[in-house]
Amino acid sequence: LIDVHAHLGHKDVFSTEFLDGIRRSVCAALPPADRTLAVEQTLRRIVDARMRDASGDGLVRAMDDAGVEQAVLLIIDFFHGQEGGEERLALIHTMHGALVRRHKGRLRAFAGVDPRRGDAGVAFLRRALTEHGCRGLKLYPPCGFELDDARLWPLFALCREHGVPVLTHTGPSLPTMAVEERFPGSLAAAAKAFPEVDFILAHALLGAFNTHLELARALPNVHLEISGFQTEGFGGSHLAARLGACFDTIPRQVMYGSDWPLFNFQISPKRWLEHLARLREGTRVDDERWEFFAQRNAARVLR
Ligand SMILES: [Zn+2]
Numbered sequence: 001l002i003d004v005h006a007h008l009g010h011k012d013v014f015s016t017e018f019l020d021g022i023r024r025s026v027c028a029a030l031p032p033a034d035r036t037l038a039v040e041q042t043l044r045r046i047v048d049a050r051m052r053d054a055s056g057d058g059l060v061r062a063m064d065d066a067g068v069e070q071a072v073l074l075i076i077d078f079f080h081g082q083e084g085g086e087e088r089l090a091l092i093h094t095m096h097g098a099l100v101r102r103h104k105g106r107l108r109a110f111a112g113v114d115p116r117r118g119d120a121g122v123a124f125l126r127r128a129l130t131e132h133g134c135r136g137l138k139l140y141p142p143c144g145f146e147l148d149d150a151r152l153w154p155l156f157a158l159c160r161e162h163g164v165p166v167l168t169h170t171g172p173s174l175p176t177m178a179v180e181e182r183f184p185g186s187l188a189a190a191a192k193a194f195p196e197v198d199f200i201l202a203h204a205l206l207g208a209f210n211t212h213l214e215l216a217r218a219l220p221n222v223h224l225e226i227s228g229f230q231t232e233g234f235g236g237s238h239l240a241a242r243l244g245a246c247f248d249t250i251p252r253q254v255m256y257g258s259d260w261p262l263f264n265f266q267i268s269p270k271r272w273l274e275h276l277a278r279l280r281e282g283t284r285v286d287d288e289r290w291e292f293f294a295q296r297n298a299a300r301v302l303r
Helices: 016-028 037-050 057-066 085-102 119-130 150-162 185-193 209-218 238-249 269-283 287-302
Strands: 002-006 070-074 107-112 137-139 166-168 199-201 222-225
Touching: 002 287, 016 037, 057 070, 057 269, 070 085, 085 107, 085 119, 107 119, 119 150, 137 150, 150 185, 185 199, 185 209, 199 209, 209 222, 209 238, 238 269, 238 287
Parallel strands: 002 070, 070 107, 107 137, 137 166, 166 199, 199 222
Antiparallel strands: none
């Protein structure tokens, strides 16, 4: 099993506002009667405790527990336009390079670069791919850019040169972040301009799922990743139907992702994967399609 969407559970790799936003959104998802100060303080302790995994050992333990062989750590560039931001981003990449070496064969990392960094960002990505051992690019448009930003083109060209994929966030983010206006046209333009580059849409089975499915059907280099469904809990009904639609129409372009540790405060990856296995029984997906979903599609895209 390969998890194409994880993050290092450490406070230094996220912005303070983002961590606060996570606490607030977990709290907002609770029934009003449960949103007490005591509950909020407990959540703060849980989130803080989950954000101390500088070694990646906590993630690898959770992977062992859930039967996940390999996970991709995605770096997000939250720091464009901040004083000392590039230095901080460089430190985060160095940290990830060390983690990938420490957990050889278990973890890999995608660089995070905001296209508004321009030429400096291109140089940054080149170093991330050649010196820090990153094997892909993670984009987070809610930081304030669109996927057809011309400044992304040289970054995509570098990905093509290195034979590595691009994974982009889709859908809403925390309320404090920007909303994309040109998606899905922006993504389609990028995927058409760079047919040799694989584009993975994160959280693709949530939100505008039908739009994502259409994109993947039209463009063979567009892939859908399923994380985020944990927010529906075990009782959600959309996941089985949407997974079924993917298995029917794009069985070679759908893959597993957990978004560790962000969606796993209430539901562990182990319990989530057990839930997926139960759903699988309901959809009567054959072993071959399941294997492509769980491993082979990701392995092909990650090379
Ligand atoms: Zn994520």
